Amino acid sequence: MTSVLRFLSSQSTAVLSQLCPQGARSLFTFSRTSPLVNTLVPIRASHLRKRKRVDPKIEQAREARLKKRIKRLLKKDKEMVAVEDFFVMPSLLEQVRERPPVSVSFEEQERRAALEKEWSRFRRQQYLAEEAAMSAMVTSQQRALQELRAESEELFQQAVQVDPLLIPYQRLGPTETPPISAYDPPDGKYVDLTPME
Amino acid sequence: MAAPLVRNAFFMSRNRLAKPALVASSHAHKGLLQNAVAASMRCCVCGITTGRSESEENSSQAEQSPWTLMSAVCVVRRPLIAAELSDVEQRYKAHLEQLFLETSVLSDHEIQLMEETVKLKKRQRMGYDDDEDGALVLAADKEDMAADKLQEFQPAGRLTEADMTTNRSSQLRKLDVPLFLLVKQKLGDKAVWMMPQGSRQEGETLRQTAERILMTCCGTHLRTTFYGNAPCGFYKYKYPRTVRSENNVGAKVFFFKAELSGGEVECNGEDVEEFAWVTPEEMKEYLPQKYLDSVLPLAVSL
Numbered sequence: 001m002t003s004v005l006r007f008l009s010s011q012s013t014a015v016l017s018q019l020c021p022q023g024a025r026s027l028f029t030f031s032r033t034s035p036l037v038n039t040l041v042p043i044r045a046s047h048l049r050k051r052k053r054v055d056p057k058i059e060q061a062r063e064a065r066l067k068k069r070i071k072r073l074l075k076k077d078k079e080m081v082a083v084e085d086f087f088v089m090p091s092l093l094e095q096v097r098e099r100p101p102v103s104v105s106f107e108e109q110e111r112r113a114a115l116e117k118e119w120s121r122f123r124r125q126q127y128l129a130e131e132a133a134m135s136a137m138v139t140s141q142q143r144a145l146q147e148l149r150a151e152s153e154e155l156f157q158q159a160v161q162v163d164p165l166l167i168p169y170q171r172l173g174p175t176e177t178p179p180i181s182a183y184d185p186p187d188g189k190y191v192d193l194t195p196m197e
Numbered sequence: 198m199a200a201p202l203v204r205n206a207f208f209m210s211r212n213r214l215a216k217p218a219l220v221a222s223s224h225a226h227k228g229l230l231q232n233a234v235a236a237s238m239r240c241c242v243c244g245i246t247t248g249r250s251e252s253e254e255n256s257s258q259a260e261q262s263p264w265t266l267m268s269a270v271c272v273v274r275r276p277l278i279a280a281e282l283s284d285v286e287q288r289y290k291a292h293l294e295q296l297f298l299e300t301s302v303l304s305d306h307e308i309q310l311m312e313e314t315v316k317l318k319k320r321q322r323m324g325y326d327d328d329e330d331g332a333l334v335l336a337a338d339k340e341d342m343a344a345d346k347l348q349e350f351q352p353a354g355r356l357t358e359a360d361m362t363t364n365r366s367s368q369l370r371k372l373d374v375p376l377f378l379l380v381k382q383k384l385g386d387k388a389v390w391m392m393p394q395g396s397r398q399e400g401e402t403l404r405q406t407a408e409r410i411l412m413t414c415c416g417t418h419l420r421t422t423f424y425g426n427a428p429c430g431f432y433k434y435k436y437p438r439t440v441r442s443e444n445n446v447g448a449k450v451f452f453f454k455a456e457l458s459g460g461e462v463e464c465n466g467e468d469v470e471e472f473a474w475v476t477p478e479e480m481k482e483y484l485p486q487k488y489l490d491s492v493l494p495l496a497v498s499l
Contacts, residue, residue, distance in 0.1 A: 097302040112292060119289045133497045137429065140494040144431040144451055148403070151262060151449065158402040159427045166425055171456075174279045177352035178372055 263446040264433070268407035269394040271430070271495045272378040272421060274457040274474060278355055280373040310336040365473040368457070376474040377496045378457075379483055380414055383468055385440070390483040392492065393469075394450055403428060407453040415472070416463030421455040429454050432491040454495055 091097075104112075149156040282290065303311075313335050359367035368376065381388050395410035397403060404426050411421065430452030435441060462472050473483070477496045480489065 092302055096308060099299070099301065099303055102299050115288060115292050118285060122283075122285045133494075136494040137497065140431070140491070141427065141429040144428040147431050147433075147449065148428060148451060151264065151266060155266075155403055159404070161426050163423075163425045166422070171275070174276045174373070176279055177355060178277050178357070178369075180353045 261444065263444050265445070265448040266397040266403070267394055267448050267450045268397060268403045268410055268428075269392045269430075269432075269450050269452045270378075270407045270411045270421075271392050271452050271454050271492065272411070272415075272419075272457055273454065273496075274368050274376045274378075276375055277369075277372040306336055306339070313337065365475060365479075366462075366471070368461070368474055370474065371476060374476055374498050375496075376476060377480065378415070378462065378472060379475055379480065380464075380472045381470045382414065383470075385437075388470055390473075391488065392452065396448070402426070403451050404453060407455075411455070413465060414469045416461075416465065418460040419462055420458040420460045422458055424454045424456065428452055430491050430495050432488060434487075450491075452492070452495060 145156065145159065148159055355372065357367075357369045357372065358364075359370035364370060370376070378392065379390055380393050381390050382394065383389075384391075393410050393414040395406065395413070397406045401409070404423060408423065411419065428451035432450040432452070433447065434450075435447035436445065441447070464470065464472060475483065477493060477498060480492070480496060484492065
């Protein structure tokens with residue numbers, strides 16, 4: 001029993017150390033004194049059986065075979081894993097589900113194309129305005145830091161420290177309508193009791 | 198915002214170290230060394246020695262900057278409701294909804310609705326009673342129930358009473374745009390509209406000054422989150438000639454941005470007479486142009 005275990009553990013550590021270097025020993029080792037100690041200590045050892053002479057050759061042969069198998073697996077390219085989101089439920093592809101086709105008139109198509117272009121122009125103007133505002137803010141801050149440095153190096157170094165309390169930063173965004181003061185929800189209030197560390 | 202700017206500041210310091218100032222005029226802090234003659238002077242700010250290396254440290258270290266350092270706080274109340282969609286946005290939203298509808302497949306609810314209308318027509322033709330199906334919930338009934346439930350909920354209005362009365366000291370006015378705090382503070386002997394401001398005391402960083410100023414000017418009930426340790430704006434002004442002197446030329450104000458988390462402003466009466474929460478457009482009524490130039494980049498309605 002013990003020799004089998006020892007044999008298995010020696011085989012597996014050699015093999016598994018290639019596949020998962022950190023976990024190899026922990027799977028097959030145990031200690032009488034403490035389960036937390038990972039040492040190759042045989043359990044229930046009454047007497048030790050002698051090893052046969054032919055053993056080393058057979059052991060080596062087995063090891064070689066296992067190593068070959070591992071090499072073959074590692075040579076194979078990584079397989080692509082199917083993305084679950086791209087699978088469409090078969091029930092959605094049925095004939096019943098098809099919407100009656102809508103014919104869009106030429107004028108409607110023209111109107112839609114013109115709207116897309118108008119939208120694109122609108123979004124570009126918005127983007128340019130945002131960029132201008134952001135760069136103005138950055139310039140303002142750079143000037144402030146420059147002036148501060150000219151005044152006092154010590155204050156500048158203090159100002160340039162990262163504030164650890166600010167990050168991570170969280171804030172609830174705006175809603176469609178403002179919150180009702182002293183609102184009594186008909187379904188009751190939701191209290192999040194998830195344990196947070 | 199300090200992270201991307203540290204690189205810049207580092208380059209600034211690199212340049213100074215690479216070219217040691219041998220002449221007082223090329224030195225960055227030349228203002229402080231204006232009174233120095235041919236003797237060697239060590240700049241009390243950055244430590245660069247100019248001229249001959251003699252021990253002149255005592256006189257230069259005692260020199261103080263003629264500018265008073267002040268911190269000001271730009272407190273912003275973030276919008277509570279989403280802004281109204283503009284005309285283009287509304288039309289595009291309708292356009293997208295129509296497109297999504299046309300390119301989609303029928304949902305379970307729609308199929309149920311179609312089947313039921315067909316069944317009902319058949320039954321009416323055959324002359325069956327409708328009461329038999331009283332137990333089943335039809336798709337049309339589900340739609341009606343959902344509409345009724347929505348009617349029961351009365352959301353709060355987007356226009357508050359502060360909007361109606363244009364009460365500028367209320368935080369709950371104009372909920373869809375950010376509002377900025379302005380106070381009427383005593384500057385010398387005059388009361389002037391500006392952002393809460395105060396001078397730095399010994400041993401404080403500028404941000405600590407800003408937090409102290411906010412507490413003294415606006416009371417302890419106001420809860421804010423400061424956006425980092427770095428100032429984001431700068432304004433410099435000289436005192437009137439009657440008060441001005443060699444050691445007391447004027448003040449340099451560094452603006453810090455803070456976000457309102459809650460609480461109301463309480464004027465402490467002696468320094469601060471009144472306060473207002475205003476939009477950047479309304480700020481033009483209160484602030485002089487030069488001050489506005491420094492403040493408008495911070496007071497952005499993004």
